[in-house]
Amino acid sequence: MKPFLLAGLLAASASALSAAEVDPELPTYQPVSGVSGNLNSIGSDTLNNLMTKWAESFRVHYPNVNIQIEGAGSSTAPAALIEGTAQIGPMSRPMRGEEIDTFEERFGHRPTEVKVAIDAVAVFAHRDNPVEGLTLQQVDGIFSSTYRLGGSTISDWGQVGVEPWAGRAVSIYGRNSASGTYGFFKEIALGNGDFKSSVKEQPGSSAVVQGVATDLYGIGYSGLGYRTSGVRVVPLGVEEGEYFDATYENCMTGDYPLARYLMVYVNKKPGEDMDRLTHEFVKFVLSREGQQIVADYGFYPLPAAVAAEVLEALAN
Numbered sequence: 001m002k003p004f005l006l007a008g009l010l011a012a013s014a015s016a017l018s019a020a021e022v023d024p025e026l027p028t029y030q031p032v033s034g035v036s037g038n039l040n041s042i043g044s045d046t047l048n049n050l051m052t053k054w055a056e057s058f059r060v061h062y063p064n065v066n067i068q069i070e071g072a073g074s075s076t077a078p079a080a081l082i083e084g085t086a087q088i089g090p091m092s093r094p095m096r097g098e099e100i101d102t103f104e105e106r107f108g109h110r111p112t113e114v115k116v117a118i119d120a121v122a123v124f125a126h127r128d129n130p131v132e133g134l135t136l137q138q139v140d141g142i143f144s145s146t147y148r149l150g151g152s153t154i155s156d157w158g159q160v161g162v163e164p165w166a167g168r169a170v171s172i173y174g175r176n177s178a179s180g181t182y183g184f185f186k187e188i189a190l191g192n193g194d195f196k197s198s199v200k201e202q203p204g205s206s207a208v209v210q211g212v213a214t215d216l217y218g219i220g221y222s223g224l225g226y227r228t229s230g231v232r233v234v235p236l237g238v239e240e241g242e243y244f245d246a247t248y249e250n251c252m253t254g255d256y257p258l259a260r261y262l263m264v265y266v267n268k269k270p271g272e273d274m275d276r277l278t279h280e281f282v283k284f285v286l287s288r289e290g291q292q293i294v295a296d297y298g299f300y301p302l303p304a305a306v307a308a309e310v311l312e313a314l315a316n
Contacts, residue, residue, distance in 0.1 A: 020248035022291050025304035029061070029287035036064040037277045043070075043077030043090035044180055045204045046223040047262055050117065051090055053293050058284050065277065071204075074180025081267055082106050087278045089265040092119065092180035092223065103267075112268040115310050116285050118300035120224040120246035121185055121258040124212045124231040129219075131162050133235035133243025136257055139189045142170055142219060143199065148191030157217065165217070173211045173220030174199040181205065184260055185221050221258075225298035248300045262299065274314065286311060 041051050048071030055067040070076070070086075077089030078099040095103075095111060103111045123139060125131060140147060141154035158166025174195060175182040186192060202208045205222040212218040213230025224246055227233060235243035236257055244255045251259035266282065268274045274282075284290050291301035302310075 020295060020300045022288055022295055022301045023304040023307075024288075026286070026288040026291055026301075026307055027304075029284050029289050031061040032280060035062045035277055035280050037066070039065060039067045039088065039277055039281060040080075040086040041067065041069045041088040041090060041264075042072070042080035042086040043088075043264070044074045044092045044262070045071045045175075046074075046092040046119065046179075046181055046225075047071065047090035047116075047264070048204075049225065049297055050262075050294060050299065051088075053297065054281070054285055054290060057289065057293060058281055061284070062280075067281075073176070073178030074183070075178045077265060078103060078111075081111060081265060087266065087275065088281070090116075090262070091265060092260070092262055093183045094263070095265060107267060107269070109269055111265045112314065114264045114266060114282055114286075114314070115261045115302060115306060116264055117262040117291075117294045118248075118251055118302065119260055119262050120233075120251050120256055120300075121181055121188075121221055121260065122224045122227060122246050123219065123221050123234045123236060123258075124209055124227065125219050125234050126212055126216050127230055127232050128216060129157075129162070129232065129234075130164070131157070131160055131234060133237060133241075134160060135237055135240050135243075136189055138240075139236065140191065140193065143172060143174065143185075143195055143221075144190045144193045145196045146190070146193035148193035168217050171215050171218045172196065172199045173208045173215075173218055174201055175205070175208060175222070176201045176203060181221065181223060185258070188258060189221070223262075223299070227298065251300060268314065270316065279314070282314065283311065 051069045074091040077091050080086035081089045137149045137151040140149040141151040157168045205226040208220040208222040209226045212220045233246050235245050237243040244250045246256050250256035286307040294301045
């Protein structure tokens with residue numbers, strides 16, 4: 001099971017660096033004249049730090065641009081685009097069919113997806129937790145009450161091979177249902193099953209990591225870019241004993257099972273140009289400068305070939 005492995009992805013990444021470095025083939029951003037106005041972004045909490053830094057760096061080129069960013073969760077992005085309260089809708093999951101249908105009913109065309117970064121949804125444990133790794137079936141057993149991946153409930157650290165902690169209850173942290181990370185984790189790690197009622201739901205990505213960092217027996221999930229020194233990323237796999245770290249290479253091959261694209265959605269009518277401010281912001285994000293910010297914040301930058309495909313699609 002390799003949910004991230006998309007058609008053509010390996011070919012597109014063949015020229016990229018093996019480490020999570022910025023692809024030197026990405027274009028350097030070239031500022032243009034006449035860009036000003038207000039740009040509103042409403043959506044993903046996972047992308048909030050990136051959006052904020054992208055906005056700050058973009059305004060260095062365009063000081064007359066005002067950018068407002070709200071990161072309450074991916075589920076808020078489609079409504080904001082439909083209502084016209086935002087030009088950019090960051091999401092850490094793809095739009096659902098019903099969200100796309102509602103958008104299309106309003107505008108007569110589908111929203112445009114723009115890939116902006118690669119992320120691994122990490123399973124975080126306390127930094128002193130000695131667990132070697134977990135299978136997706138075990139992750140499902142920890143977080144789920146329905147066990148769609150064929151396992152059974154896991155409530156004790158001794159059940160996953162941490163013998164010194166046998167008898168110690170697993171303390172579970174997660175996101176709320178407005179989060180795209182919640183939806184992604186539910187789909188891939190729980191087989192679209194239900195979360196246990198004992199999951200301590202947190203309002204943001206950093207809150208999950210903070211909770212685990214202060215709870216010796218804690219475990220939670222969040223975007224990789226939110227890791228701190230107080231937690232460790234647990235290697236994951238499909239087969240017991242065959243675990244993969246959340247590295248760039250393992251995300252690109254699909255060996256790490258919880259890799260995903262981060263994206264923003266925009267309202268672009270086919271055959272017509274996007275509004276100039278939004279278009280330039282997207283070009284900046286997909287430039288070498290914009291993708292360096294991705295790397296600096298602990299996420300993985302796009303290969304140049306993927307960025308080029310996105311920009312080409314925006315030109316049509």
